[in-house]
Amino acid sequence: MNLEHSKFSLTIICVQLALLILFILFSCYKSDADASDVKHSTIPAYGGATPKQNSISHYDSLFQDVHVMIFIGFGFLMTFLRKYGYSAVGYNMLIASIAIQWSIICRGIFHHDKNGLIPVDITSLINGDFAAAAVLITFGAVLGVTSPFQLVSICLIEVFLYALNEYIGIELLKAIDVGGSMFIHTFGAYFGLALSLVLRKNSESESKNEGASYTSDIFAMVGTVFLWMFWPSFNGAMAEGDDQHRAVINTVLSLSASCICTFAISAIVSAENKFNMVHIQNATLAGGVAVGAVADLMLRPYGALIIGSLAGLLSTVGYTYVTPFLQSKLNLHDTCGVNNLHGMPGIMSGLAGAVMAVIASETDYGIGLYKQYPAMAPEMNSSHLQELRKDLTSIEPGDGRTAGQQALFQLLALGVTLCIAIIGGAVTGLIMRLPLFGQVPDAHLFDDSKLWEVPEEEENVETHKGETNQSFEMKSGKE
Amino acid sequence: MNLEHSKFSLTIICVQLALLILFILFSCYKSDADASDVKHSTIPAYGGATPKQNSISHYDSLFQDVHVMIFIGFGFLMTFLRKYGYSAVGYNMLIASIAIQWSIICRGIFHHDKNGLIPVDITSLINGDFAAAAVLITFGAVLGVTSPFQLVSICLIEVFLYALNEYIGIELLKAIDVGGSMFIHTFGAYFGLALSLVLRKNSESESKNEGASYTSDIFAMVGTVFLWMFWPSFNGAMAEGDDQHRAVINTVLSLSASCICTFAISAIVSAENKFNMVHIQNATLAGGVAVGAVADLMLRPYGALIIGSLAGLLSTVGYTYVTPFLQSKLNLHDTCGVNNLHGMPGIMSGLAGAVMAVIASETDYGIGLYKQYPAMAPEMNSSHLQELRKDLTSIEPGDGRTAGQQALFQLLALGVTLCIAIIGGAVTGLIMRLPLFGQVPDAHLFDDSKLWEVPEEEENVETHKGETNQSFEMKSGKE
Amino acid sequence: MNLEHSKFSLTIICVQLALLILFILFSCYKSDADASDVKHSTIPAYGGATPKQNSISHYDSLFQDVHVMIFIGFGFLMTFLRKYGYSAVGYNMLIASIAIQWSIICRGIFHHDKNGLIPVDITSLINGDFAAAAVLITFGAVLGVTSPFQLVSICLIEVFLYALNEYIGIELLKAIDVGGSMFIHTFGAYFGLALSLVLRKNSESESKNEGASYTSDIFAMVGTVFLWMFWPSFNGAMAEGDDQHRAVINTVLSLSASCICTFAISAIVSAENKFNMVHIQNATLAGGVAVGAVADLMLRPYGALIIGSLAGLLSTVGYTYVTPFLQSKLNLHDTCGVNNLHGMPGIMSGLAGAVMAVIASETDYGIGLYKQYPAMAPEMNSSHLQELRKDLTSIEPGDGRTAGQQALFQLLALGVTLCIAIIGGAVTGLIMRLPLFGQVPDAHLFDDSKLWEVPEEEENVETHKGETNQSFEMKSGKE
Known part of the structure; x- marks a missing residue:
């Protein structure tokens, strides 16, 4: 154990040092966070922006909302295991911290300025949170069966592949996905499932420790509800104006x-027709994933209701039938059921994105169509572009794609995401099986007490009135 | 049980389908959420608003704050019952989800465009949260003694009456109530009390399950504190500029x-002069209710302190003396004591609104008086209006009410609210007594385990070091 | 006990009454919250600001974020004691409420208008939260060993000294400290440590009640994570434009x-190389304290990483070695280890502030240097000032300090803060030892049940399936 932990400590110190060196070499403040750039300062005489116009005032509360989803939302959602709460919320914080820093570097490979420097601003932090979300979804698939050393290693690999996939999908394929249902949720889920399949192959993942308590289930609801509440900010963070609206x-x-459909279906499919907390904690959120890729489009209110209802249905059915099926047939262990919350609803959202692209037209979007789908804007020098620019000079030349073509590119982005996620996850699983990384012994699964100092139950303290039965003492180095 | 639950599932599926059809028929995006309306798009060439000027940027963080109050605030405040936490936070989420959708339709009856369509925008969602708040206050009165089927039915009736009462109060009587102390808190509380009185008439509401645990009390404080913190956004959400300030x-x-007065009074009135968590969880919030109807007025800082102090006093005394009195005299069971937190402080706020109207003058408000109290603006074609319009062209003609008249209309709105709430709640209680709706058997009161799969206590697992006594296993379909 | 509590109740009623009278005599709304000041109203015809330009729209979400840190963050962080959760979150709310009101008066002594009135606006509330933070840090040092009567008294003394020290540091010494690392964290921590040293001198602070449970540790993580997430708003609340960015x-x-360094070091220094929740709950936050005084400066991204890494290291080492050392050598009891989270990292931040001042130049800040460090602006009538004003007319004359001089003033402010905090804390400790204030008996340390009604463990209830072992009943006045 000591050896394992020293390896872990040494590794993450090296990781932080390496990240520091990369930041020294390659990072700078973006212009409107840079005091020496007077154009973006608060000094009007220099043509500086007023405080209101600095991008921080637009993004600040959106960033904070997304931040809450990552650290409270994901962190507490995973505390549902009765003996793994410290690890859930603690590793969540550790992994997300690494992901934020490392994603700035990885995304910088694809988005840097002409000096090779990576300009850091508030959107870098939001995108860092997005990358963290993908890794935390993966964490959900292997919750309780991986060591912190493995988790950090997985994080480093996954964030790079995340940035690569995002670059291919958005920059090369010019697919759109405002809420990251493909690039974050689908990617994170299938990376995690492939990882779990390979990593835990031939392993026993069943454990008497895997289960909830009444209290841990309510802690998990803190996570659920914060995810549920701030999802609008997640899906709208990178949109503007009426798109964000x-x-x-x-x-x-x-x-x-x-949420409504989850309650309805949960009562039907569960044992004794009782509600199941796993459904309420997870499937109520599926509407946020499923609407992600199309949230800023002219879906209309009823379109959103349809997508949400189907997502709740799909996700609840997934928890009841698909997860046990995959477990029994493939020995695929998926601790949090990320396939049901992020995987299948993410694919559903990607497909919805293709459908919405097929029916996109100037009737629905006006000239804004070419802002929403930049690749559908006419090509450089085309007469159509000249004409459009009479109305809107800022319009950028695109690829002149038809609606059908855009739909195919949306599907292509979904396919590429699935490929990179599954292959990447599987290869990462193989790497994690190397002796270097160690494996969590079966007796240590889903159990904080192996790697954390946990309070010990008081046993011989005289009970007096008003004392609760939650009485523990700190166990300190006695074992 | 199965039969009950199938009825519930079938009902809420039908409710969601009906809402979907209503949304298909009657909803549309409001202009600044509609991409085809270029005037509100992000395209300046069309005279479009810049992203900053879209109403989403004004309302977004206010909406998120209110959203937190509804889902975390109300949800966790009600987890104080030690065996009813799943239901509290779960049903809270379900009911609020239905209320948001249904309130958009119900309010649309009174506020639609000339084509009969209901324009949906971010304020629709805030108003949806407000409607949900009224229903959740009612839920507090009957927490633990109603089935989810009953709760959904109550929600459907109450949201309609809420929208009707709000229309009468604001549009017809032209009363003002920025924080909804009358239209949300008073309405929700007395609807719930009348409902509880009729529904539980002749029933035994006492149960050994009704009580808190040390842990459940701290969960409840999560709700309390989030309500307490975000109440400024609740009361200010629909105000602008210096009014919001x-x-x-x-x-x-x-x-x-x-908060201060609650601590002082709690120690005086409680048994053994100890603090009582029920007071701290609830009466600390009474200041938010009591200031609601007058929060945007020229109350001055000391006025706010006076109202808050009196509200804390009134509410704590209510929990100590009024609730037991009503329970023993009228057999009126009020699980969360909504009369003390929302009822009496809501009435107090309504009365304060009348007092503030009496003393309202141009000295305090300048010409803004006629924006604050639109009915006090001079009538169409009056010479006073002509004069005012020299200074402020945008002023709308009103009813030329005097301050005293406005005060009477404020009182009238309070009276109408109480009437609709009490009659509506009582009739709803009668309906809920129909055999169709069933009744929660006494043995099932305040107990999650009857309708939820709850983790079962591990009994025969060998205890080892570091294991806590919170050890449960999932009970699955064994009963 | 009764006597004690009556004294408490009477005292805080008097405190609230006194505050009310002070508010009546000395408070008013600041112009852009005052309806009678048409220039700041929403009425453009009077030259009124539009709603967007009212300062509420800039500060509202920042205020709410800081508010969450004070009430959820500090409140829940201190619930880690397994038997002191009611007190932690309850007294936190009480003290902060008093601090907000009282700080408006105390800061008003130094910042009032020409009529002697204190203009109240949204920044008064943010500054109120800041003052509350200092008191709550002090509360952390003596958590579990002070009565509520003592806490309220300490709050009243400390807030006055806080306002005095802030006035000396910012107005007289013209030191800068955007995140309050000196004026809030260092001040609150050393005030608390000196208080604890004097107050608990010769007392036994060891108690079997002082310890965490598995559940209380996870509640504490709610506090930790909210502090961690919203710290950017805390450090940026009073900055604007690119400074805030x-x-x-x-x-x-x-x-x-x-966060990363805390995990690394925790595993190295802890018993059995296990992670220690005390470290994760606290040292992960040290980066927020340590960067506070320099957060808005041209630290560059790597500078922030260096400071955060060192702070995590310093704080974790502090918890492992410094706190036990001070406890054993000085009998200095520091319940929450505020020296490690707020004290040492606060001093570190003050020193970093001096270093950043030494290297501050127009190269890094452009002409904005004289906004960032107002005392470095040229003196009135100097030719340098004339020249600068050609570019920026709004520049205020300063003291013409060199970078080195500014650094010395930064150090001076740190020194003054330490002096006022330590002397003030020690004197407060002496006062709290007066018989008037009573002392918490050893048997009552860290134990809610002495001053709160706590649910009693159910002992003779027949256990049935689905019932958890967290079964309590309300103990009501039976003892």
Whole structure:
């Protein structure tokens, strides 16, 4: 154990040092966070922006909302295991911290300035949170069966592949996905499932420790509800104006529908027709995933309700039938059921994105169509572009794609995401099986007490009135 | 049980389908969430608003704050019952989801465009949260003694009456109530009390399950504190400029005073002069309710302190003396004591609204008086209006009410609210007594385990070091 | 006990009454919260600001974020004691409420208008939260060993000294400290340590009740994570434009580094090389403290990482070695280890502030240097000032300090803060030893049940399936 932990400590110190060196070499403040760039300062005489116009005032509360989803939302959602709460919320914080820093570097490979420097601003932090989300979804698939050393290693590999996939999908394929349903949720889920399949092959993942307590289930609801509430900010963070406005409306409506359908279906499919907390903790959120890729589009309020309802249905059915099926047939262990919350609803969202692209037209979007789908803008020098620019000079030349072509590219982005996620996850699983990384022994699965100092139950203390039965003492180095 | 639950599932599926059809028929995006409306798009060439000027950027963080109050605040406040936490936070989420959708339709009956369509925007969602708040207050009165089927049915009736009462109060009577102390808190509380009185008439509401545990009390404080913190956004969400500024200041000061007074009074009135968590969880919030109807007015900081202090006093005394009195005299069971937190402080706020109207003058508000109290603006074609319009062309003609008349209309709105709430709640209680709706058997009161799969206590697992006594296993379909 | 509590109740009623009278005499709304000041109303015809330009729209979400840190963050962080959760979150709310009101008066002594009135606006509330933070840090040092009567008294003394020290540091010494690392964290921590040293001199602070449970540790993580997430808003709340932008970036990066280093060091220094929840709950936050005084400066991303890493290291080592050392050598009891989280990292931040001042130049800040460090602006009538004003008319004359002089003033402010905090804390400790204030008997340390009604463990209830072992009943006045 000591050896394992020293390896872990040494590794993450090296990781932080390496990240520090990369930041020294390659990072700088973006212009409107840079005091020496007077154009973006608060000094009007220099043509500086007023405080209101600095991008921080637009993004600050959106960033904070997304931040809450990553650290409270994901962190507490995973505390549902009765003996793994310290690890859930603690490793969540550790992994997300590494992911934020490392994603700035990885995304910088694809988005840097002409001096090779990576300009850091508030959107870097939001995108860092997005990358962290993908890794935390993967964490959900292998919760309780991986060591912190493995988790950090997985994080480093996954964030790079995340940035690569995002670059291919958005920059090369010019697919759109405002809420990251493909690039974050689908990617994180199938990376995690492939990883779990390979990593835990031939392993016994069943454990008497894997289960919830009444208290841990309510802690998990803290995570659920914060994810549920701030999802509109997640889906709308990178949109502007009326696009952002629609993203918020559609996400709220979709989530409310998935919540309602989850309750309906949970009572039907569960044992004794009782509600199941696993469904309520997870499937209520599926509407947020499923609407992600289309949240800013002209989905209309009823479109959002349809997507949310189907997502709640799909996800609840997934928890009841698909997860046990995969477990028994493939020995695929998926601790949090990320396939049901992020995987299948993410694919559903990618497909919805293709459908919405097929029906996208100037009737629905006006000239804004070419901002929403930049690749559908006419090509450079085309007469159509000249004409459009009479109305809107800022329009950028695109690829002149038809709606059908855009739909195919949306599907292509979904396919590429699935490929990179599954292959990447599987290869990462193989790497994690190397002796270097160690394996969590079966007796240590889902159990904080092996790697954390946990309070010991008081046994011989005289009980007096008013004392609760939650009485523990700190166990300190006695074992 | 199965039969009950199938009925529930079938019902809420039908409810969601019906809502979907209503949304298909009657909803549309409001102009600044509609991409086809270029005037509200991000395209300046069309005269479009810049992203900053889209109403989403004004309302987004206010909406998120209110959203937190509804789902975390109300949800966790009600987890104080030690065996009813799943139901509290779960049903809270379900009911609020239905209320948000249904309130958009119900309010649309009174506020639709000339084509009969209901334009949906971010304020629709905030108003949806407000409607949900009223229903959740009612839920608090009957927490633990109603089935989910009953709760959904109550929600459907109450949201309609809520929208009707709000229309009468604001549009017809032209009363003002920025924080909804009358239209949300008073309405929700007395609807719930009348409902509880009729529904539980002749029933035994006493149960050994009704009580808190040390852990459940701390979970409840999560709800309390989030309600307490975000109440300034609740009271200020629908105000603008200096009105919103005052709403925030007054609400913070009022809440701080009610917190201080609650601690003082709790120690005096409680058994053995100890603090009582029920008071701290609830009466500390009374200042937010009591200041609601006057939060945006020229209350001055000391006015806010006076209201908050009195509200804390009133509410704590209510929990200690009024609730037991009503329970013993009328057999009126009020699980969360909503009369003390929302009822009496809501009435107090309504009365304060009348007092503030009486003393409202141009001295305090300048010409803004006629924006604050639109009915006090001079009538169409009056010479006073002509004169005012020299200074402010945008002023709308009103009813030329005097301050005293406005005060009477404020009182009238309070009276109408009480009537609709009490009659509506009582009739709803009668309906809920129909055999169709079933009744929660006494043995099932305040107990999650009857309708939820709950983890079962591990009994025969060998205890080893570091294991806590919170060890459960999932009970699955064995009963 | 009764006597004690009556004294408490009477005292805080008097405190609230006194505050009310002070507010009546001395408070008013600041102009942009005052309806009668048409220039700041929403009425453009009077030259009124539009709603967007009212300062509430800039500060509202920042205020709410800081508010969450004070009430959820500090409140729940201190619930880690297994038998002191009611007190932790309850007294936190009480003390902070008093601090907000009282700080408006105390700061008003130094910042009032020409009529002697204190203009209240949204920044008064943010500054109120800051003052509350200092008191709550002090509360952390003596958590579990002070009565509520003592806590309220300490709060009243400390807030006055806080306002005095802030006035000396910012107005007289013209030191800068955007995140309050000196004026809030260092001040609160050393005030608390000196208080604890004097108050608990010769007392036994060891108690079998002082310890965490598995559940209480997870509640504490709610506090930790909310503090961690919203710290960027804390450090950036009072900055504008690109300064605020940097404050957010630097704080996020510093916190992520301190989180990573805390995990690394915790595993090395802890017993059996296990992670220690005390470290994760606290030292992960040290990066937020340590970057506070320099968060808005041109620290660059790597600078933030260095500070955060060192802070995580320093704080974890502090918990492992420094706290036990001070306990054994000085009998200095520091319940929450505020020396490690707020004290040493606060001093570190003050020193970093001096270093950053030494290297500050127009190269890094452009002409904005004289806004960032107002005392470095040229003196009135100097030719340098004339020249600068050609570019920026709004520049205020300063003291013409060199970078080195500014650094000395930064150190001076740190020194003054330490002096006022330590002397003030020690004197307060002496006062708290007066018989008037009573002392918490050893048997009552760290134990809610002495001053709160706590649920009693159910002992003779027949256990049935589905019942958890967290079964309590309300103990009501039976003892």
